Amino acid sequence: MQDAKLLTKTIGNVNRPTMTHPLPAHLLWLFLTLAISAAASLHLGLTVYDPATVLGALRGGDETEASLIIATLRVPRTLIAMTTGAALALSGLLMQTVTRNPLAEPGLLGINAGAAFAVTIGVTLFGMSGLFAIGLLALCGAVAATALVFGIALSVGPAAAPANTLLAGVTVAAMLGSLTQVMLLIDETAMESLLFWLMGGFADRGIGPLWIGVPVLTLGLAGTLLLAPALDALRLDDDSARSIGVHVAATRLAALGLGALLAAGAVAMAGPVVFLGLVAPHLARRICGPTPSVASHALLACLLGATLAVLADIVARLIVAPGEAPIGAVLALIGVPVLVALLRKRAEVAL
Amino acid sequence: MPDPLAQLRGASACYDANVALNAVDIDLPEGRIIALCGPNGSGKSTALRVMRGLHAPAAGQVEVAGRPISDWTARDLALQIAMLSQSPEAPGELSVSDLVLLGRFAHRGRFGGVSKSDTQARDRALAVTELEALRDRPIGQLSGGQLQRAWIAMTLAQDAPRIFLDEPTNHLDIAHAFEVLDLLRWLNRSEARGIVVVLHDLNMAMRYADHVVLFDKGRIAAQGATREVMTEITIERVFGIRCRLVSIPGQTLPTLVPLPKSERAFDTGQDAAE
Amino acid sequence: MTPLAASRLTLTGIGLLVLLVVATGHGSSAMPPLRVIAALLGEGTRMDEVIVWTLRLPRICLAVLCGMALALAGALLQRVTRNPMAAPSILGVTDGAAFGVVAFLWVFSDAGNSLTVSIHWQPMAAALGAFAFAGIVAVMVRLDPAGKGPLRMILYGVALAALAKAMVTLMMILGPVYRASQALTWITGSVGAAHWSDVMILAAGLLLCVPVLWLMRHDLRQLSLDPESAFSSGLSTGRSQAAFLALSVLLTALAVSQVGAVGFIGLIAPHAARLLHGQFTPGYLASTALIGGALLLGADTLARTVAPPLELPAGALTALVGAPLFLWLLMKGRAVHA
Numbered sequence: 007m008q009d010a011k012l013l014t015k016t017i018g019n020v021n022r023p024t025m026t027h028p029l030p031a032h033l034l035w036l037f038l039t040l041a042i043s044a045a046a047s048l049h050l051g052l053t054v055y056d057p058a059t060v061l062g063a064l065r066g067g068d069e070t071e072a073s074l075i076i077a078t079l080r081v082p083r084t085l086i087a088m089t090t091g092a093a094l095a096l097s098g099l100l101m102q103t104v105t106r107n108p109l110a111e112p113g114l115l116g117i118n119a120g121a122a123f124a125v126t127i128g129v130t131l132f133g134m135s136g137l138f139a140i141g142l143l144a145l146c147g148a149v150a151a152t153a154l155v156f157g158i159a160l161s162v163g164p165a166a167a168p169a170n171t172l173l174a175g176v177t178v179a180a181m182l183g184s185l186t187q188v189m190l191l192i193d194e195t196a197m198e199s200l201l202f203w204l205m206g207g208f209a210d211r212g213i214g215p216l217w218i219g220v221p222v223l224t225l226g227l228a229g230t231l232l233l234a235p236a237l238d239a240l241r242l243d244d245d246s247a248r249s250i251g252v253h254v255a256a257t258r259l260a261a262l263g264l265g266a267l268l269a270a271g272a273v274a275m276a277g278p279v280v281f282l283g284l285v286a287p288h289l290a291r292r293i294c295g296p297t298p299s300v301a302s303h304a305l306l307a308c309l310l311g312a313t314l315a316v317l318a319d320i321v322a323r324l325i326v327a328p329g330e331a332p333i334g335a336v337l338a339l340i341g342v343p344v345l346v347a348l349l350r351k352r353a354e355v356a357l
Numbered sequence: 358m359p360d361p362l363a364q365l366r367g368a369s370a371c372y373d374a375n376v377a378l379n380a381v382d383i384d385l386p387e388g389r390i391i392a393l394c395g396p397n398g399s400g401k402s403t404a405l406r407v408m409r410g411l412h413a414p415a416a417g418q419v420e421v422a423g424r425p426i427s428d429w430t431a432r433d434l435a436l437q438i439a440m441l442s443q444s445p446e447a448p449g450e451l452s453v454s455d456l457v458l459l460g461r462f463a464h465r466g467r468f469g470g471v472s473k474s475d476t477q478a479r480d481r482a483l484a485v486t487e488l489e490a491l492r493d494r495p496i497g498q499l500s501g502g503q504l505q506r507a508w509i510a511m512t513l514a515q516d517a518p519r520i521f522l523d524e525p526t527n528h529l530d531i532a533h534a535f536e537v538l539d540l541l542r543w544l545n546r547s548e549a550r551g552i553v554v555v556l557h558d559l560n561m562a563m564r565y566a567d568h569v570v571l572f573d574k575g576r577i578a579a580q581g582a583t584r585e586v587m588t589e590i591t592i593e594r595v596f597g598i599r600c601r602l603v604s605i606p607g608q609t610l611p612t613l614v615p616l617p618k619s620e621r622a623f624d625t626g627q628d629a630a631e
Numbered sequence: 632m633t634p635l636a637a638s639r640l641t642l643t644g645i646g647l648l649v650l651l652v653v654a655t656g657h658g659s660s661a662m663p664p665l666r667v668i669a670a671l672l673g674e675g676t677r678m679d680e681v682i683v684w685t686l687r688l689p690r691i692c693l694a695v696l697c698g699m700a701l702a703l704a705g706a707l708l709q710r711v712t713r714n715p716m717a718a719p720s721i722l723g724v725t726d727g728a729a730f731g732v733v734a735f736l737w738v739f740s741d742a743g744n745s746l747t748v749s750i751h752w753q754p755m756a757a758a759l760g761a762f763a764f765a766g767i768v769a770v771m772v773r774l775d776p777a778g779k780g781p782l783r784m785i786l787y788g789v790a791l792a793a794l795a796k797a798m799v800t801l802m803m804i805l806g807p808v809y810r811a812s813q814a815l816t817w818i819t820g821s822v823g824a825a826h827w828s829d830v831m832i833l834a835a836g837l838l839l840c841v842p843v844l845w846l847m848r849h850d851l852r853q854l855s856l857d858p859e860s861a862f863s864s865g866l867s868t869g870r871s872q873a874a875f876l877a878l879s880v881l882l883t884a885l886a887v888s889q890v891g892a893v894g895f896i897g898l899i900a901p902h903a904a905r906l907l908h909g910q911f912t913p914g915y916l917a918s919t920a921l922i923g924g925a926l927l928l929g930a931d932t933l934a935r936t937v938a939p940p941l942e943l944p945a946g947a948l949t950a951l952v953g954a955p956l957f958l959w960l961l962m963k964g965r966a967v968h969a
Contacts, residue, residue, distance in 0.1 A: 107714065107716055108714075108785060108786065109714065109716045109717070109721065109785065109789070110716070114716075158958060158961065158962065161962055162961055162962055169715045169716075170961065172715070172716055173715065173716075173902060173957075173961060174958065174961060176716065176898065177899065177950070177953075177954045177957050177958055177961075178954070178958075180894065180895045180899075180949075180950030180953075180954055181950045181951060181954035181955070183950065184947050184948060184949070184950035184951045184954075185951065187819065187947040188943060188947055188948070188951070191941075191943055191944075191947065192938065192941070245501075281793050284789065285790075285793075288786065325801075326801070326804060326805065329804070331800075331801060331804065332800055332804070334797070334800070335796070335797035335798075335800040335801055336797070337797075338793035338794055338796060338797035339794070339797050341790075341793070342790045342791070342793055342794045342797075345786070345790045346771070346787070346790055349775065349783065349786055349787065349790075350775055409863065410862070411859055411862065411863070430867070431862055431865055431866060431867040431868070432865040432866075432867070434865070435863065435864055435865030436865065439863065439864075440863035441860075441863075442857070442859045442860055442863065445856065445857055445859070445860040446713075446856070446857040446860070447855055447856050447857070447860070448855050448910065450905075450909065450910060450911070451855065451910075451911055452911075455911050459852065459853060459855075459856060459864060460864055462849060462853050462864045462865045462866060463864060463865030465849055467846050467847075467849070468846075511864075512863075515864060515865075
């Protein structure tokens, strides 16, 4: 009781929403939704296939055009959407929890900007091409930008004060973004060839990026679950967390590092996908209420992120067919109504 | 008996669907030290917040300092009643002296700057809370006890004849807790300010309060003069513990000693911590 | 004001003035500072005066005033929401304005890709979009059954902004390519050719806000407390929060309708002022405004001189100018706070 009171105190006048359903029920229906969305993603598109064709393609064997499209295009993009969505959601959750700031999202650590910058340099100055090379460049850029942000934040204050980290992150992100933009404005051919990557998306990436994404997601999720008890304590103020034996700075740094790793993996797979990392954690918190447990939020956020990404990907191929709508825009179109509906349903939830 | 400080008739309050205060009648006398006590979640903080206009009652009448609560403007109410919330927050870079000056808001005009009476009230509040040496220190660098005193100083600088405090001894060690309560008593006895304070520690309440309101599950279990309310039977009933009031040689007031739970307490499913 | 704070404020002001003179001197025909000052004082050659007064100065003044408006809007928002990451874009104002502009370009284009009405209506469309989205956010918060605090407002604002941005992106994809690039320039933000009439609109808006801000300076300071403590000390919390939000919407709309969705200034200028002067000194807002003005002026000057004859959008350069300065301040800040 006392703990719950402390947890909610950061918001001030906090209502105490009661948990209407237990966690397993939420996990179950979210998992079912994800499974249905994934199945739908295999069926729907420019051509709609019937279940028999899809099943046949999944079993392999026949060499029809339909099987080829499903096996080499739709399965990879569905898997990539799921992995990217889960990674971004988890990354956003970690960042919002650690910084206690509802506006925190992976892009704020300079991850997307760093990746975009590295890719732009690689393509414009060194003429690199190929999805794997770009994925690798993105990963390196993301990690380098994050390292720069942490370096600055650490040199400002030893406890990696959340506000300083975010400020450093957003500044580095803005600077790199601006450099990228200037380079693209000057070199228009690069702009055309890079635009599809810079918009972010899950299509036409093959199965290769999963070799980066799946290990990163596994590592990130395992790390989050390991850190979860310490993170629960961090949701109190720093002093209270310290007093119950949590190493505040180390936990915060580890969680931010994990968040950065996850986001870097996501950007390597799908390019800069915006909005998902911001909104999925809010949805997770609002669905299950402020259970004082980061672990359950993490699981929910992963499932939600994956589901949202798959749904957005389906919509993206349908609304401007035969073209593809940018995934970020579609995510917003889907995520915003959901967020608003949930906002109206529940009172404020402590981060 | 003077005019009441606050009068609640059938007042209820809820957070979402949870009823925190259930149709209570409360009468608080003016010019005394009044303690609101009760188990966690019994509605004592909510009652204080309702009386200070921080939480709108869902039903019933609430009258403070002679007027219905909804008739007060924020500024007029601030001139009548200062309040220290349970966990107030301000940016860490604010200096102690600046924080205390924020308490003067209700006294300042749109056009005026910091007036002489503002600085005088600030200096007096700093002196009373013994914070003069720390006046230029950013509040982010204070210890828990110092910070709590800084907030109390801000509340005092408001110069209101009545002060509400929600668990002011929360982050304090026992010595500082006594200091704060001694300060409240001094403010009551020598400046005739009415004090309403939410207190966890029943011994503190017995020692310092003239009047006690005892809450239990959103209702009033007992209210009245301290010695009449704080009896072994009432406390056992409200808190679900066994206890004895023991006289200590050399002390005029008895001390409350809680005893281990009886078998009976387990049987009825009551828990001292809840 | 302490002498130190006053002298720092004066220094910032002098810095902005120097920047102004240097910026005026830069352009297709360079002019040394002395000639610029002579022209400014009406002592220069006829040619110089024409260049300075009709070509360069309107643009420079517009950049400075828009930077000031954005910076002030950011400072107000950060205080009201008690969130250091709050920026004018979180209320949906900026993206709302972008929506207004893209919708304007879309609706009033004919088959030949030319506008059927004057381009001078574009700022009006931006302002309309900005106010419409801010209004929607306000109404949604108002109608929300579960509560009203600043956090909910941020969340609604972010959600609506994302929605506006999504619609803008889709309209740009579905619309003609020529319009898309025009819209993109606007979204990045650029000062471009300016007239004294634009400058006057902005100056009038700012002049309207300054006395209001001065009268409400105690309220603004009081809002650094948590809402309950602020209310207990006598502040009508809801009313003053609403007033400051309305002010920041007004300031943002004024600025973005002229120069587009310039980012970064509203976020960073208040922090730079905080690190330079402290958040609770009387000169905080003035210093925020000066820094914001200097940032946008610096970015715009770079934008028109870095790769002539190509003009880069100033919005792409605000971060390039501001980020190193701000990071330096942030790291220097350690000495002050540790």
